[in-house]
Every structure is written in C-alpha cells, then in structure tokens.
Amino acid sequence: MMAERPPADLAIARNRQISSITRQLIELIQRIWRTLSAATIADDLEGEAGAAIVAAVVAGQITAAQGAQAFVAGAMAEQGASAIPEALLIAEAFGGIAPDGGPLETLLFLPAIGVQSRLAAGMTAEQAMIGGLADMARYAATSVADAGRSADQTGMTAQRGCVAYMRVVTLPACSRCIVLAGQMYSYSEGFLRHPNCDCQTLPLREAEWAAVQTPEQLYASMSEAERRRVFTVSGSDAIDAGADVGQVVNARRGMSVAHLYGRNLQVTSEATTKRSIYGGRLRRAGGEFAKVSGQRYSRSTTPRLMPEEIFRIADDRDEQLRLLRRYGYIV
Known part of the structure; x- marks a missing residue:
C-alpha cells in the first residue's frame, strides 16, 4: 500500500528560494544592461560588463546549489527518514556550467548576437536592447534553476532514504509542465525541463508508486x-x-559527446581546469591537462560527465555515488 504523500510545502519553499535568487540576479543584470549600448554590445559583453554578468550568474548557481542538501534532508526528516547524508555536496561544482553543458560565458554572449540580429532586421536600438535583455534574463534564470535542480538530484542520491521524487508545479506554468504535475520518478531519473522552467522536485521516501502514470x-x-x-x-x-x-x-541539448564506458555520453568541459575542484582532484590522481588556445588555464584531457548522465548509466546508488565523487560533485 502506498504511504501517504508528504505535503509539497518544502518543495514550494525551495521554489521560492530559487525564485528569490533569480529575481535578485535579474535586477543586477538589468542595472548592468542599462549601461550598455546596442552599437558596442559585443565588446561590452566580452569586456568588464560581460564578466560581471557571468560572475553574478555563477554566484546565483552556487547559491542555489548550496540550499540543496538542507532541502533534501528536511524532506527526509519530515517523512521520518534519516536526515544524515552519505556524502556532502560541493556547491561550487554546479557553477559556471550552462544548461547545455557548455561554457556559461558562451551562453551569456548570445544576447549580443541577438541584439545585432535585431538591428540587422530593422529594429531600433532600444527595441534590440530590450530583446537582448529578455534573452539574457532567460539564460540567467534557466542556468540558476538548472543548477539548483541538478544539485537537488545529487543531494537525493547522497541520501539513501530517498528513493523517488515528485514533480511540484507552481503556476503559471506551460502545458509541458502541467501534464507532469504530481508525477513521481525514481530519484535518479532525469528531470524533464525547458528554458525558464521553474518546476521543483519533492524528495520522497516511498518505495512504490504503481498507481501513478508514467x-x-x-x-x-x-x-x-x-x-x-x-x-x-x-x-x-x-x-x-x-x-x-x-x-x-528535455531542454538540455547541445552538450558535447564523448565515448566513455563503452558508449557515447554527454560531457562538459566546464570546471575542468587545474584550478577547479574537479581538476585539482584529477591532477593529484595523475590526470593529464592541455593548454586550450585562447584560454588562460590548461584543461583536463579527460571529459567530465554531467550528473544526469551519471544517473542514467550507473546501475545502482553505490556506482552513482562513486561517479559523483570522481567527477567532483560530492565529497
């Protein structure tokens, strides 16, 4: 018999937490954007203004990830399970990565291309900049929400009492999210999302959910x-x-592909420099690094798996935890 579902209050609170981080981030981006010009937008986003926006988004991603382990522990405690995790999440590991697995800097330069395209199509400078700001806000919000959800799922994996999660949808929402509201999935099953999606997971202790539609x-x-x-x-x-x-x-498209573990898997080159947490571990383990043209630091020649790929290929929780440690998401 299925246990009574816990209330979604914690998931709603987590949603509000991410939304608050995003709101503050967008306000900062708007202040920076007002100082930019359509005529020099590419140079602006390649310069100090662009660096400030990237730094702000990275900070937002890390802040969103920092709340993940407490959120999962709270959900487990509310359901009578142990709130003590088996591993500790590294929040910094979720910063600097775009939703498509590529460099965040590359994603956050796209609004400049959008502004230039709008100008070429005959829009005024003001119209082009308004459209560019909308693009930047969407990319920033999606990057923060995605980092938070990825950290949540990693936190669920580190909590053996968690066996599933339920999708909590907060209106307004699109049809893709509404049709999935209340559905339950294995703790390691990928979260279906799209740009600007702010749906939240609710970690669950329940072991069976046969009555719930897939x-x-x-x-x-x-x-x-x-x-x-x-x-x-x-x-x-x-x-x-x-x-x-x-x-x-799933909105996560465009990641690079590498042949690992006998199959083609999605990987990211982000956080793989010698200075990163993952890179530091790899360096101590004898990993190889190479200088990339146009980049300041050497990067690992070993691809770094994204968390969702780890959940997809690992056969059990022990293997998931091993790979999450190997690729620098938990300690």
Whole structure:
C-alpha cells in the first residue's frame, strides 16, 4: 500500500528560494544592461560588463546549489527518514556550467548576437536592447534553476532514504509542465525541463508508486492534436517512432559527446581546469591537462560527465555515488 504523500510545502519553499535568487540576479543584470549600448554590445559583453554578468550568474548557481542538501534532508526528516547524508555536496561544482553543458560565458554572449540580429532586421536600438535583455534574463534564470535542480538530484542520491521524487508545479506554468504535475520518478531519473522552467522536485521516501502514470502513459492518453500542441509535430512524430519522451522534452541539448564506458555520453568541459575542484582532484590522481588556445588555464584531457548522465548509466546508488565523487560533485 502506498504511504501517504508528504505535503509539497518544502518543495514550494525551495521554489521560492530559487525564485528569490533569480529575481535578485535579474535586477543586477538589468542595472548592468542599462549601461550598455546596442552599437558596442559585443565588446561590452566580452569586456568588464560581460564578466560581471557571468560572475553574478555563477554566484546565483552556487547559491542555489548550496540550499540543496538542507532541502533534501528536511524532506527526509519530515517523512521520518534519516536526515544524515552519505556524502556532502560541493556547491561550487554546479557553477559556471550552462544548461547545455557548455561554457556559461558562451551562453551569456548570445544576447549580443541577438541584439545585432535585431538591428540587422530593422529594429531600433532600444527595441534590440530590450530583446537582448529578455534573452539574457532567460539564460540567467534557466542556468540558476538548472543548477539548483541538478544539485537537488545529487543531494537525493547522497541520501539513501530517498528513493523517488515528485514533480511540484507552481503556476503559471506551460502545458509541458502541467501534464507532469504530481508525477513521481525514481530519484535518479532525469528531470524533464525547458528554458525558464521553474518546476521543483519533492524528495520522497516511498518505495512504490504503481498507481501513478508514467510520462509514456500520459502521452498515450493524449489526443493526437494535444500531442502535437504539447510536444510539437516533429516531437510527437519522434515519440510515435519510438523516441524517449524525456529526450524529446528535455531542454538540455547541445552538450558535447564523448565515448566513455563503452558508449557515447554527454560531457562538459566546464570546471575542468587545474584550478577547479574537479581538476585539482584529477591532477593529484595523475590526470593529464592541455593548454586550450585562447584560454588562460590548461584543461583536463579527460571529459567530465554531467550528473544526469551519471544517473542514467550507473546501475545502482553505490556506482552513482562513486561517479559523483570522481567527477567532483560530492565529497
């Protein structure tokens, strides 16, 4: 028999925490953006203003990650499970990485290209800059929310009492999120998200949830028109042809791919310099580094797995914890 579900208050509070971090970040970005010019936007974002925005977003990511372990421990304690984690999360490991796994600096330069494109299309400088600010706000908010969720899932893995999570949706929300509200997944199952998604996880102790529909069951119950509206025509065609729903919906695209552990896996080059936590561990273990043209520090020649790839390929929690330690997300 399924245990009574805990209230979603903790998840809602965590959502508000991330939202507060994001609001403060966007306010700072707006202040910086007001000092920039459409005519010099590329130079501005390659210079001190761009560095200030990147630093602010990294700080927001780390702050979001810092709250993860307390959030998971609180959820476990509320359900009568041990609140003591098996490993400690390294919040700094979640900073500086874009939602697509690439360099955050690259993502946060894209608004400059957007401004230039709008100018070329005939928009006024003011219109182009407003659009560029909207782009920057979206990228920044998504980067912070994604870092928080990734840290939450890592925290769940480090808490053996946690076996699942429930998706908590706070309105307003898009149809992709609404159809998944209240659904439960294994603690290591990837979180379906998209740019600007602010849905939250609620860590659960429950071991069974047979009565809860899976994403595939939800998709099967939808009309063809609703499928095409929610997943797009090409997305629904791909799912009908056998594609995984999570891979179609998941907003994390564009990561580089490396052949590791006998398969092609998504990796990131971020936080792999000798000065990073992961890089320092790798250096002490005899790892190799190489200078990358145009970059200040040498980077590891060994790809770094993203947390969601670790959850996907590892067979059990012990292996997940081993890989999370190896790649510098926990200690």
